[in-house]
């Protein structure tokens with residue numbers, strides 16, 4: 001559906017003309033009027049006026065705030081001459097005038113005052129309107145001139161079915177889970193009956209979460225290409241405008257359009273631009289607008305009943321941690337799909353897709369390239385293929401050769417260093433042993449769930465690799481043994497490094513932080529220390545609301561108590577460390593086996609992983 005554009009409306013121009021006219025008028029009033037108002041009255045210094053009053057020469061006076069006009073007494077049959085003076089602030093003046101028998105009165109207000117005060121009321125709003133117009137026109141941007149009336153119109157782009165060069169799922173690789181999830185969404189839009197018949201409720205909102213360049217926007221476009229329904233696409237930042245209220249009216253408009261076209265998909269890219277947590281910091285004005293926009297979005301998502309009009313809201317973000325929790329509630333974005341950096345096999349598939357666009361030489365081995373590019377996201381791989389093609393062209397080759405790829409990797413890696421982490425062979429090895437260490441110790445710990453996945457594909461914000469433990473049941477309470485087990489698991493990574501390499505790296509700092517925090521909480525909040533007893537050493541209630549990383553203010557306590565706490569915390573962590581070391585040593589061969597496999601495949605998960613970890617021997 002095309003979006004209506006307002007023809008350049010005559011209204012703004014009219015307003016600015018009036019505005020100019022009024023500025024002219026006020027200049028005339030201020031400068032010209034005093035000159036033309038009647039004959040000029042000579043002015044005298046205030047001191048002279050006082051002197052004349054004291055001498056009894058003044059007949060009458062009109063005392064105004066800024067001017068005193070006075071008439072001298074009649075002398076020699078002629079009417080007294082009139083003078084003006086500028087007064088100083090003088091409370092004694094009325095007394096003096098009375099004492100000297102001068103007739104005096106307050107000056108009447110100047111005749112033209114009403115014009116001045118009218119202008120002072122009219123001009124500021126007009127200036128405001130003019131500025132407003134200016135920004136709105138600028139905001140209209142490439143979309144063409146837009147008048148006041150279209151300010152709230154959504155800027156959503158609508159993809160039309162069957163567009164040439166449309167994206168399909170075949171163009172996306174390496175993110176199989178995300179694809180499977182979205183295929184289901186497409187299926188629902190195509191054959192809703194199949195789902196509603198059984199009484200299934202399809203999610204209203206699906207949030208694609210993952211690092212930049214992993215193909216979130218691409219996936220959304222593929223959904224549009226496959227779905228065969230209208231697809232409204234807009235970026236979160238397009239909602240946030242200078243003016244409070246514009247964003248929310250855009251949201252309203254977008255959903256109005258979408259509902260008319262249902263079944264359809266609304267895609268909001270970069271959701272974090274509007275979805276930032278409402279109580280997160282930031283300067284006030286911007287927050288206000290974003291908050292209104294977010295509230296409107298929440299209201300719209302609650303507004304449409306499932307089944308009645310099938311509008312599925314798809315959104316993407318690479319910063320899920322800043323999103324307002326209200327967005328993630330059931331009935332809104334209740335489905336979250338992780339779009340992660342691809343593993344080895346995924347990278348090869350992505351390379352294959354992008355390599356179709358270039359002419360490859362005989363010697364090109366995509367698998368070898370994939371092996372050399374851990375940590376590359378889809379966008380990096382697409383870029384890599386292009387770089388290689390450019391190099392081949394520069395070297396006047398007909399086809400792209402393996403050596404072009406080798407050089408391109410170097411270029412991209414050098415350029416990537418800050419953007420994403422690419423590990424060298426030795427680092428990769430350390431990370432592999434480290435993660436397997438976590439997994440080995442974790443597999444013996446009941447509290448934190450089953451180890452489901454080990455990965456050395458650099459991922460997300462800080463992790464070089466990760467071990468995923470998923471709870472097998474909902475847990476609300478943990479006992480001391482489980483907490484100690486968790487601490488040991490956290491230290492498992494570092495322990496493996498110690499056992500295998502005999503040295504430690506900086507990679508474990510986050511583990512240590514979390515382990516220490518946990519131990520401190522055991523002592524100060526949960527009362528699990530025998531030495532310190534069941535006392536809460538944390539400051540009041542708030543301790544519960546602070547997240548993991550937040551500093552926990554301690555109660556005022558004696559030096560001795562503080563030392564005792566530190567000793568206890570250290571003792572717990574050290575005990576767990578010894579325990580982890582013991583497990584690693586006992587299972588050193590298994591560690592070797594799993595780490596070697598992990599280095600080959602980068603990810604081990606599911607059944608295969610369970611089988612391996614079943615062999616772990618518990619420490620006596």
Ligand code: ADP
Nearest residue numbers: 171172173212213214215216217218378379382
């Ligand atoms: P995101 O939105 O996650 O930041 P994009 O979808 O914009 O990333 O990806 C940018 C480009 O990188 C895509 O247009 C595509 O060419 C390439 N790309 C990214 N991920 C993939 C993937 N999984 N498969 C194929 N190509 C990809």
Ligand code: MG
Nearest residue numbers: 216217269316
């Ligand atoms: Mg994107």
Ligand code: ZN
Nearest residue numbers: 434493508511
């Ligand atoms: Zn670790």
